[in-house]
Amino acid sequence: MRWLVDRALIKVLGTAQDAGHPQLNCQCSHCQAARTDASLKRLQSSLALIDKKEQKSFVFDASPAFSEQLDNLNELVRKKNYSVDHLSGILLSHAHLGHYLGLLYLGKEALNTSQLPVYLSQKMFDFLKNNAPWSDLFKNGNIKAEVFEFEKEYNLTKEIRFKAVEIKHRNEYADTAAFIVNTQEKAFFYLPDLDSWQGFERKFREILAEVDYVFLDGTFFDKKELGELRGRDLKEVPHPPIIETIKLFSDLNKAERSKIYFTHFNHTNRILDLDANKFEYVKSKHFNLLEEGQEFNL
């Protein structure tokens, strides 16, 4: 008997690449549209996971928009009458702009949290504790490190567990994690940044078979837009384009494909075009595009 339904809730806090959408100082048609119509705005990639029973929330990645994202999470928490003291931890994927800058909001100048658990790899911990201003967060007791080993399972709450998977991604300062999260009923996989499918495709298929939702790197729609990146060499920009990922997994049945939600959209991404063609294309292939504020029951 499935009496333990909906034990947890995912709230999408952001779906944009590290610089957000609109991107600073960019006059492209996507960014201009997002400046004039707030409903087109997207914050940096982030998710909140709420354990309804324990009334605890966990945020995946501390983005530069953490302040606004926490407001959005608090609004949901108020609506559901959960405890106001819900923020119980942050899980960090890697040391790039969009994924850890928000940690600074936990310090003295802002939230001034006390021993908030931050789940991170050993390399990420070494990087943060040895470099100011991040090191101050540990010195001042704002956060405490909960160091995970890849491929090992840990409890976030009594009934929610996570496992970090190591991902190949340009790692200047530390390494990169993606997260598999399990409740007793359901599971999801959060993978915002990936260099390429090479060497990871098989493992991804195994993970996909075991989870209900995948939130996946959809930074670019196709390779054409890479030519529009300011001063960047095409070869040094990672991320498999949406169109290639769709082709690669076209052999999967509809139910499997429909578990996949693309996120982490760059401002150049064709799915941000105002004509609905790209959107319809993704839908017609039974994949999904993640929306700001979207909610999933677990």
Ligand SMILES: [Zn+2]
């Ligand atoms: Zn990123």
Ligand SMILES: [Zn+2]
């Ligand atoms: Zn732009």
Ligand SMILES: [Zn+2]
């Ligand atoms: Zn990255």
